[in-house]
Amino acid sequence: MKFYSVKELIPEITGIDEKYDKRYESESRKVYRIDESIRSISSYHDTQGIPECNKDSYLKMMKAIYNDDEVQAIARNIKNKKNISDEQALRFFDFILDKIEDKELKKYLGRYRDELRSEELLKVTEDINKEIMIFMSENQDLAYESQIKTLEQLRDTVKETLNDYRKQINVIRDLNSYVYSEEGWIDMVSKIDKHINEYKMKK
DSSP states (O other), X not given: OOEEOHHHHHHHHHOOOTTTOTTHHHHHHHHHHHHHHHHHTSTTTTOOSEEGXXXXXXXXXXXXHHTOHHHHHHHHHHHTTOOOOHHHHHHHHHHHHHHOOOHHHHHHHHHHHHHHHHHHHHHHHHHHHHHHHHHXXXXXXXXXXXXXXXXXXXXXXXXXXXXXXXXXXXXXXXHHHXXXXXXXXXXXXXXXXXHHHHHHHHO
């Protein structure tokens, strides 16, 4: 199998010609830094060169990062083990996962992204609990009867809001169950066949 060095692919990544563009040297350093950043967080940190089967995927990812200063900065901070926010980390991993086609690398980076999302979910849950505790503390400043009345109103409002969300969740759950059921697949295939036949009839 043929392998490509990063240097060989620099013209395709940057669009800059080594012989005729004075920016080649500085832009090459930028490409090497991006490559090092990606390797530092991937399972391919110790591989030499880019195999021909992964060339297109690699170029797609590198071109995208090369043209996005924000993602470059985040990747650089990750490589240098500097703190980044959860929002920046999710921005980076979503960006990368959208560009790569390598299944193993996608699976590897996807685990990082999923861990961050679980932390994000935990943070939102903690924020909700915090707001409730603050409200309960503030409510104690009222007279006892007013506290009861306020909490009853809050309870009713929360119930009503949760019921609205439950309806949405049930619709999504039922839709997913149908799509992944045998009946759903048959229905989907039938619709595809119908569109194909209609297209053939028009021709």
